[in-house]
Amino acid sequence: MTAASVSAPPHGATLRIAERFGPTLQGEGPSAGQPALFIRLSGCNLSCSWCDTPYTWDARRFNLRDQRERVPVADLVAWALDHPVPLIVITGGEPLMQQRHLPALAGPLLQAGRRLEIETNGTVTPDPALLVDGLHFNVSPKLDNANVPHKRRIKPAALEALSASGQAVFKFVACNLADLDEIAELVERFAMTQVWVMPEGVTADHVLGRAHLLAEAVIARGWSLSLRLHVLLWGDERGR
Ligand code: SF4
Numbered sequence: 001m002t003a004a005s006v007s008a009p010p011h012g013a014t015l016r017i018a019e020r021f022g023p024t025l026q027g028e029g030p031s032a033g034q035p036a037l038f039i040r041l042s043g044c045n046l047s048c049s050w051c052d053t054p055y056t057w058d059a060r061r062f063n064l065r066d067q068r069e070r071v072p073v074a075d076l077v078a079w080a081l082d083h084p085v086p087l088i089v090i091t092g093g094e095p096l097m098q099q100r101h102l103p104a105l106a107g108p109l110l111q112a113g114r115r116l117e118i119e120t121n122g123t124v125t126p127d128p129a130l131l132v133d134g135l136h137f138n139v140s141p142k143l144d145n146a147n148v149p150h151k152r153r154i155k156p157a158a159l160e161a162l163s164a165s166g167q168a169v170f171k172f173v174a175c176n177l178a179d180l181d182e183i184a185e186l187v188e189r190f191a192m193t194q195v196w197v198m199p200e201g202v203t204a205d206h207v208l209g210r211a212h213l214l215a216e217a218v219i220a221r222g223w224s225l226s227l228r229l230h231v232l233l234w235g236d237e238r239g240r
Contacts, residue, residue, distance in 0.1 A: 027230030
């Protein structure tokens, strides 16, 4: 399917967002270092212990009504097109929880020549309407280190669909060398071809320390290593 075939926005479509910001840099994965705009959707179906965006979902720690707003998709399109930035990252939370209205956002942006990356935890099967040229998925299946039960964080049908789409890269958050064995099992089971390992951490010291710990073993397995550029530059400052 091509960008031109993405359906027109349904009249009145809205998305629940936590924030939008940029231009900044994509900090993670294959596009790290490239200028990007971010639209962060609110809500998540997981509860990772080290989550760096708990204000998108954790009602025990945040008054979520203060942390989110419902925005017309047309306003988000206009905001994004107002910036001459080629890459737009749709992140969360878990953005595919609101995927019913994502084609309405993606269509006009793709038609205007922008590239899109949707960052997902890999638990939701993507709508075929999102499998279009110019749109990629940065899929981050969660490992045991997230302290979420396996049944909730690994959804085989969703991972199979994302892997088969040919539009997904898989980016695993790792804390230690043992995590790499767990990644290898998932890579084999779901035939994942583009694999990135990213150290967990919201300080430069943690990210770099874990990167040093993981780097040689990641190279030996033929995978790629992602740092967290925004963390190295700005720590866990919000809106970066
Ligand atoms: S999937 Fe992402 S947003 Fe959701 S709890 Fe885990 S780290 Fe946070």
